[in-house]
Amino acid sequence: MAQQLLKGKRGIIFGALDESSIAWKVAEKCFEQGATFTLTNAPIAMRMGAINQLAEKCNAEIIPADATSIEDLEKLISRSVEVLGGKIDFILHSIGMSPNVRKNRAYTDLSYEFLMKTLDVSAVSFHKVLQTAYKQDAISEWGSVLGLTYIAAQRTFPSYSDMAEAKATLESIGRSFGYHYGKHRKVRVNTISQSPTWTTAGSGVKGFDAFFNYADKLSPLGNASADACADYCVFMFSDLSRMITMQNLYHDGGFSSVGVSQEIMDMLMGDNEA
Numbered sequence: 001m002a003q004q005l006l007k008g009k010r011g012i013i014f015g016a017l018d019e020s021s022i023a024w025k026v027a028e029k030c031f032e033q034g035a036t037f038t039l040t041n042a043p044i045a046m047r048m049g050a051i052n053q054l055a056e057k058c059n060a061e062i063i064p065a066d067a068t069s070i071e072d073l074e075k076l077i078s079r080s081v082e083v084l085g086g087k088i089d090f091i092l093h094s095i096g097m098s099p100n101v102r103k104n105r106a107y108t109d110l111s112y113e114f115l116m117k118t119l120d121v122s123a124v125s126f127h128k129v130l131q132t133a134y135k136q137d138a139i140s141e142w143g144s145v146l147g148l149t150y151i152a153a154q155r156t157f158p159s160y161s162d163m164a165e166a167k168a169t170l171e172s173i174g175r176s177f178g179y180h181y182g183k184h185r186k187v188r189v190n191t192i193s194q195s196p197t198w199t200t201a202g203s204g205v206k207g208f209d210a211f212f213n214y215a216d217k218l219s220p221l222g223n224a225s226a227d228a229c230a231d232y233c234v235f236m237f238s239d240l241s242r243m244i245t246m247q248n249l250y251h252d253g254g255f256s257s258v259g260v261s262q263e264i265m266d267m268l269m270g271d272n273e274a
């Protein structure tokens with residue numbers, strides 16, 4: 001093993017549902033880099049049982065928690081401190097779900113009840129995790145908290161629907177809590193804006209393959225994989241990134257800075273000539 005960037009660090013990883021989950025790859029890499037951590041997911045997601053394999057592989061305890069429930073989060077965080085033997089150094093929030101997207105509700109015909117659920121699960125839960133940790137004083141100085149987001153917070157992608165609102169809120173919570181937690185305990189809070197990635201949540205978005213291919217053709221480096229995202233998370237949890245906080249960090253192969261690429265031009269010119 002080349003390095004042990006996270007040796008001695010303790011963490012909590014939310015959102016590993018199956019092998020394709022970004023959180024799954026993050027857990028594997030954190031383990032490789034010497035971290036110890038607990039794994040958590042919504043009790044309903046545990047039914048699939050895949051998380052048990054990951055827990056075994058990473059020698060991690062699983063603590064079920066609905067990330068919208070303060071009571072669950074209080075238990076999760078205090079139990080994690082107990083089993084890991086000290087304060088937490090890193091947290092990954094890798095959670096997203098929109099009932100409007102799931103049920104194919106058009107953006108111009110949203111159910112507001114669903115919208116509230118989207119916001120609670122995908123964005124406000126980030127605040128709940130941070131606030132619960134803050135109140136329990138459960139994160140060590142220079143600890144690092146990450147949320148995963150998507151560029152639909154800045155630009156419109158029609159089929160991303162109300163998840164765009166959730167991501168804009170998530171990123172804002174990252175900045176705002178980053179200020180308060182930075183002042184209070186030097187804890188860092190950032191969001192990583194990831195390329196489209198083939199996972200359960202990702203492929204739930206209508207037309208995801210077109211979405212994925214378009215981004216791949218626009219980005220000079222191509223789409224960033226879940227593995228590459230996990231490497232970035234390890235760096236962000238490590239002491240190498242200790243002065244980075246309150247940022248929305250693009251991890252997208254250059255997508256966010258490109259107007260148009262030659263590949264897309266060629267495709268469109270080909271269409272015109274045909």
Ligand code: NAI
Binds near residue numbers: 150194201202
């Ligand atoms: P995933 O479907 O593997 O992970 C989503 C997780 O959220 C699941 O483990 C699910 O059980 C969990 N979850 C849902 N409701 C919950 C609740 N109430 N309490 C606790 N956990 C709950 O999909 P993926 O793609 O790994 O998603 C992880 C994060 O990455 C999400 O925030 C997603 O929006 C973000 N992201 C994904 C991209 C993609 O194209 N896949 C692109 C950019 C960001």
